[in-house]
Amino acid sequence: MSSVRLLVGTRKGAFILTADGSRRDWEISGPHFGGWEIYHLKGSPADPSRIYASRWNAWFGQIVQRSDDGGVSWRAVGNEFAYDGEGATHQWYDGTPHPFEFKRVWHFEPSASDPDTVYAGVEDAALFRSIDGGLTWQELAGLRRQGSSAQWQPGAGGLCLHTILLDPRQDRIWAAISAAGAFRSDDGGGNWRPINRGLRSDYLPAPEAEIGHCVHRIAAHPARPQTLYMQKHWDVMRSDDAGQTWYEISGNLPSDFGFVIEVHAHEPETIYVVPIKSDSEHYPPDGALRVWRSRRGGHDWEPLSSGLPQSNCWVNVLREAMAVDSLDPCGVYFGTTGGQVYASSDSGDHWEAIVRDLPPVLSVEAQTLP
Amino acid sequence: MIRVVLPYHLRTLARVEGEVQLELSGPLTFGELIDALERRYPALRGTLRDPSTRRRRPFLRFFACGEDLSHQPLEALLPEAVSCGAEPILVVGAVAGG
Numbered sequence: 001m002s003s004v005r006l007l008v009g010t011r012k013g014a015f016i017l018t019a020d021g022s023r024r025d026w027e028i029s030g031p032h033f034g035g036w037e038i039y040h041l042k043g044s045p046a047d048p049s050r051i052y053a054s055r056w057n058a059w060f061g062q063i064v065q066r067s068d069d070g071g072v073s074w075r076a077v078g079n080e081f082a083y084d085g086e087g088a089t090h091q092w093y094d095g096t097p098h099p100f101e102f103k104r105v106w107h108f109e110p111s112a113s114d115p116d117t118v119y120a121g122v123e124d125a126a127l128f129r130s131i132d133g134g135l136t137w138q139e140l141a142g143l144r145r146q147g148s149s150a151q152w153q154p155g156a157g158g159l160c161l162h163t164i165l166l167d168p169r170q171d172r173i174w175a176a177i178s179a180a181g182a183f184r185s186d187d188g189g190g191n192w193r194p195i196n197r198g199l200r201s202d203y204l205p206a207p208e209a210e211i212g213h214c215v216h217r218i219a220a221h222p223a224r225p226q227t228l229y230m231q232k233h234w235d236v237m238r239s240d241d242a243g244q245t246w247y248e249i250s251g252n253l254p255s256d257f258g259f260v261i262e263v264h265a266h267e268p269e270t271i272y273v274v275p276i277k278s279d280s281e282h283y284p285p286d287g288a289l290r291v292w293r294s295r296r297g298g299h300d301w302e303p304l305s306s307g308l309p310q311s312n313c314w315v316n317v318l319r320e321a322m323a324v325d326s327l328d329p330c331g332v333y334f335g336t337t338g339g340q341v342y343a344s345s346d347s348g349d350h351w352e353a354i355v356r357d358l359p360p361v362l363s364v365e366a367q368t369l370p
Numbered sequence: 371m372i373r374v375v376l377p378y379h380l381r382t383l384a385r386v387e388g389e390v391q392l393e394l395s396g397p398l399t400f401g402e403l404i405d406a407l408e409r410r411y412p413a414l415r416g417t418l419r420d421p422s423t424r425r426r427r428p429f430l431r432f433f434a435c436g437e438d439l440s441h442q443p444l445e446a447l448l449p450e451a452v453s454c455g456a457e458p459i460l461v462v463g464a465v466a467g468g
Contacts (some may be wrong), residue, residue, distance in 0.1 A: 035379060059429040059463045060379060060417035075385065076413040080421040102422060 004325045005367040006052065006343075008335055009038035012359035014053055016071045019354075023331055023345040026068070026354040032074065033065065034310040040320055040363045042108045043070075047115035048367050052103035052134060054120075062104050064120075066134050077134035081105075081122055084141035090124065091153040095168040099197065100124045100144070107320065109164035119189075123163035125152060127189065140189035143175060148194055148211045155214050155233075162319055167225045174228070174243060179214035182230070184243050198239075198246030199232060217319045218257045223270035229271050231261040231319075236273055238298050249298025254285045260322035264347060267329040269297040272332060272348060276318040282337075283314040291334070293348050307351035308342065310341045315340070320363035327368055335361025371395070372403060373458035380418075380461065383416075384411035389458060398453050400432070402446035418461065419444075429464040 006017040006026075008252045032038075036055045044050040053065040053074070062081070065074045081102045089097035098159075103123040110316035116133040117139075128137040128143055143149075152159060155178040163176035171188035181196040198215045214233035221227065222257025230237040230246065235256050250256035255275040264270035271294050277285045284290065288310045292301040315338035319351045325331035332348050335341045338359040374390040381387065390405050408415045419426050424444070426432075431440040434452045439459075451457040 057379070058466075059377075059427065060383075061427060062416065062422065063383065063413070076415075079416045082422050102420075 001277060003311070003369045004327065004331060005043075005048075005369055006333055006341065007041035007043065007053075007071070007362060007363075007365040007367065008046060009041050009053070009320070009363035010335075010339070010342060010359040010361050011037050011320065014038040014041055014055075014071075015355070015358060017341065017343055017354060021327055023325075023343060024120070024325075026343075028355055029071070029360075031209070032071070034064075036063070038362065039070075039105060040107050040366050042110055043367045044110040044115040044118070045112045046110070047327070048369055050115040050133075052108040052110060053119055054108060056104040061202075062102070063262075064105065064134050066204050067346075072083045076280060078130065078136050080136050081120070082139070083126060084139040088144060088149065090149055090159060091151060094152065095153075097150070100125075100149075101128065103158065106160045106162045107164055107165060112166060112168050119166070121175065123158045123160040123365070124154075125149075125159045125161040125180060125302060127161055127164065127173075127175055129189065140185075142185065142190050146183070146192040148180070150292075151211045152177065152180040153212065162214070162304065165218060165220055165225070168222050169225070172225070172242070174193050174218060174220075176215040176218050176230075178216065180211055181213040182215050182218060191330040195239075196246070197244065199237065199286075200235070201233065203233075217261050219263050223265045224268040228267065229261050229266035229298070230270070231258050231265060231273055233257065236261065249292070249294070251299035251301055253292055253301050258368055259319040260317050260334065262322045262324055262332065264332075265324045266328060267295070267330075270295045270347070271297065272322065273301075274322070274334065282316040287311055287313050289313040289327055289336075291317065291332070291344075291348055291351070304344075304348045304351070306349065307344075308352075313338075318362055320365075321361050323364045323366040325366040325368045331366065333364050335364045339359065359368045371455040372406070372452065373455055373461045374403075374407065374438075377461055377463045379463070380414060383413045383417065385413070386411070391455075394453075397450075398448050398451065399445050400439075400442055400448060403448060404444070405464065420432070431462045431464070432459040434458070443456055444464050 002021040008015040014035040039054040041053040044088040051067040055063040092098035107121040109119040120128040220275040289308045291304040315336035322334040344349035
């Protein structure tokens with residue numbers, strides 16, 4: 001019988017939640033790396049026992065952890081992220097040039113075919129790759145050299161590269177940076193260009209500028225990588241041409257601000273968001289936690305509230321904190337800053353908290369195991 | 371022999387309990403001490419100083435012989451009492467709540 005393993009990163013450690021294919025009873029292990037901020041954990045599609053974890057704290061900096069046995073044991077691998085070349089700057093908050101300085105890893109994206117190849121999205125925004133299982137890291141410097149990086153400016157959360165999508169069928173890579181925008185490489189990470197046409201951000205002096213958009217998250221279905229879904233700072237967006245152009249699909253959402261966006265494992269036009277009231281009030285509208293689902297690729301959305309708190313709920317759901325499994329029916333999961341992890345084993349129709357009192361959840365990833 | 375007292379998280383990371391003892395002798399600089407620690411415990415690489423800038427991490431302090439030695443350059447020699455193992459060097463994290 002299949003099983004599901006959830007990899008949950010929190011402000012105070014990592015937790016691993018496992019259940020069989022019924023997804024009724026969950027076993028929780030952790031905290032792993034107690035007391036450290038775990039920005040992200042992700043397993044290799046090629047070898048699910050291989051998991052990479054980003055472990056960081058303000059005292060001791062970045063540690064990269066690797067497990068080869070599904071999270072039972074871990075070892076520290078390489079944590080040297082040296083930027084290629086010297087002297088490059090981005091904009092600081094006050095508009096002055098500021099050198100790129102490594103702070104932490106926000107996201108790991110393991111290769112679909114090779115467990116030893118993994119990409120890391122870091123702050124200050126850059127993309128790194130390891131081909132030796134995380135022992136050493138090399139920057140894919142074409143991203144910062146494509147011409148706009150001197151204009152990149154951090155959002156309040158820092159200048160972070162948080163989204164990496166790998167096209168399963170070709171050498172195409174997408175990356176997203178807050179608050180610079182989305183970028184695409186068609187040659188495996190050598191050359192890059194901004195792909196932000198159609199985005200509009202009213203906090204920019206030129207709202208439709210090529211650079212400066214605070215992209216929160218991009219998601220795609222593996223079978224339809226031409227279609228991308230984006231939760232931007234404000235606005236839920238869609239592209240049908242691999243990011244060349246974007247159009248808004250916020251439709252009837254109660255707020256188009258939010259962080260997460262995810263695609264159903266078997267229905268490429270079924271997508272999920274968690275609307276958050278505003279960029280000044282990071283909690284659900286009316287204190288009612290609702291996932292909104294569109295079965296038509298956007299525009300028309302339905303609220304999903306069964307099993308979710310509908311009053312006095314003032315948590316946030318951060319950009320890495322939603323995932324789907326690939327069972328049928330599709331399982332959907334998300335974690336909150338209140339420490340709950342909610343699960344639905346029926347594509348979002350019904351939810352339950354499978355754990356309630358973790359530290360604030362930073363990331364959730366789901367592995368479907370044979 | 372050099373004696374080093376690491377903070378909790380670094381002892382956990384290095385998988386050691388209590389004081390760390392490094393088989394080193396003679397006059398030794400701060401930088402050589404950190405190099406030796408990282409060689410003996412590879413999991414500590416980059417935790418005491420930024421691997422790119424080589425600067426001490428700002429939330430850490432080095433105390434020995436009743437003094438704060440944190441602002442000594444990496445090329446500075448450790449006190450003789452530390453080099454000969456009479457006194458440990460303490461690595462102390464900034465206190466913080468939350």
